[in-house]
Amino acid sequence: MRIGELSRRTGVSERSLRYYEQQHLLSSERTAGGQREYAERAVDRVVLIQELFAAGLHSKTIAKLLPCMRDSDGGPNEMATDSLVVELVDERDRIGRLIADLERSREVLDEVIGKAEEVRERPLAQASAPTGAPG
């Protein structure tokens, strides 16, 4: 498929897909005229790349990580070097802390949302006048 279709199927802009290629995260064949031609598996790969970006990994880290995954691009499935493993362990730990942060933040949001929706249910009364705890 060409870049437009890959963009449509993944929801990732063409701009970003070209950027991924420039960063060696994604590869493509070229037609005689120089246009990119992607294999089917590019769809899964782009989704994976997006997830890793969302997790806060940088393109350089992703570029080192991808060849070490099974099924990465049909390529020879490299083994992670010692220093890469150290880096990935750091990232994993960071992600773990980040998840904990996110869960706390979600609770904060839930509290504020819940308190507001509670008021929607009884729109008459003590909303803005905290004259003692309700109930």
Add this chain to the structure above:
Amino acid sequence: MRIGELSRRTGVSERSLRYYEQQHLLSSERTAGGQREYAERAVDRVVLIQELFAAGLHSKTIAKLLPCMRDSDGGPNEMATDSLVVELVDERDRIGRLIADLERSREVLDEVIGKAEEVRERPLAQASAPTGAPG
């Protein structure tokens, strides 16, 4: 306390603390000479701000959110407006999806890390020659 101590106790740079004040996320008294003087509760607030930043909220959203929290700064505990609630619900959902992403990314990292550490345990053999599945 003054800004240096707050920075030390929260691990947040003085630069960032001043920025938070500029964005109305954090308030301080001033000494006669113009230096910032923080109350004890500023520590908790800074930690909370950091968590919300880590969750991807922007300072403007945080600025609207904070006054709606209990114990926000001892202030009058405002109620979230409708449009704010809509925004916060969006954020909460985004955070939920982000957590799912992060968990998948963590699994990816675990797979690569695990595969490499497996090899560390038996450093002699088939590491780079995938001549059939082990075991």
Add this chain to the structure above:
DNA sequence: CTTGACGCTGACACTGATGTCAGGTCCTAC
């Protein structure tokens, strides 16, 4: 009063993925 650590403002730089535009090429349908 002096000294040295600490704080102040304002300005500029950076990061890194992405948006956007210009000017040109390719490809398919007619």
Add this chain to the structure above:
DNA sequence: GTAGGACCTGACATCAGTGTCAGCGTCAAG
């Protein structure tokens, strides 16, 4: 062969929090 949509490269802009520096003021200890 031509119209028009899809694609190409390269360049510059953006966002938002943070780093960093300059030049100056504050404050507590001696």
